[in-house]
Amino acid sequence: MAVPDTAAADGAQAVPAPDRARRGWFRLLFFGPAALFIGLLVAFALGLEHDPKLVPSPFIGKPAPDFSLPPVKGRSLGLAAGDLRDEVSLVNVFASWCVACRDEHPVLMRMKADGTVPIHGLDYKDKLGDAAHWLDTMGDPYTRTGADLDGRVAIDWGVYGVPETFVVDAQGRIAFKQVGPITPEILDGTILPLISRLRGDPSAASVVDH
Secondary structure: OOOOOHHHHOOOOOOOHHHHHHHHHHHHHHHHHHHHHHHHHHHHHHHHHOOHHHOOOOOOOOEOOOOEEOEOOOOOOOEEHHHHOOOOEEEEEEOOOOHHHHHHHHHHHHHHHHOOOOEEEEEEOOOOOHHHHHHHHHOOOOOEEEEEOOOHHHHHOOOOOOOEEEEEOOOOEEEEEEEOOOOHHHHHHHHHHHHHHHOOOOOOOOOOOO
């Protein structure tokens, strides 16, 4: 004797197992990509809120990497780790092909004109002669300029891209890293107060290293 189907007895139509399986696959194929797309949108939105310029550098408070670079073509002074001692200085990573470096350049020239701090240039992956031509045209804010032709020294410094600028204390330790161009606001609000503090000015405002 056959056992009556409960769902049929209640007026509902039973769904065969193969149909249920097909419906499950349909839901997965239809809703799966949609859920993935929504997840990517959320991740992208969170990424927009995260400023890569605020990523802490593992080199803050540590000695600058040991390196020695020949001078840029047309300059007589290269750049080495030993040049970054006995005075507070800046190391500016730049390149003649870098658009943002062009935007930043007037700020560096202002610092040179004011005699604010020695600025050393680390020329990143430039062709021979390009950096010299660029500096001859735009003005040269650097005390020393090392040619990092293959970019290996920049990697040792943890450089993400150009421009980047490091404040180095008189003991040769990295005190601050600026990712992206120095703006007048960053210069006046962060870098100059930090330089004063590193030089022992008791009136200098406290700057949070990042």
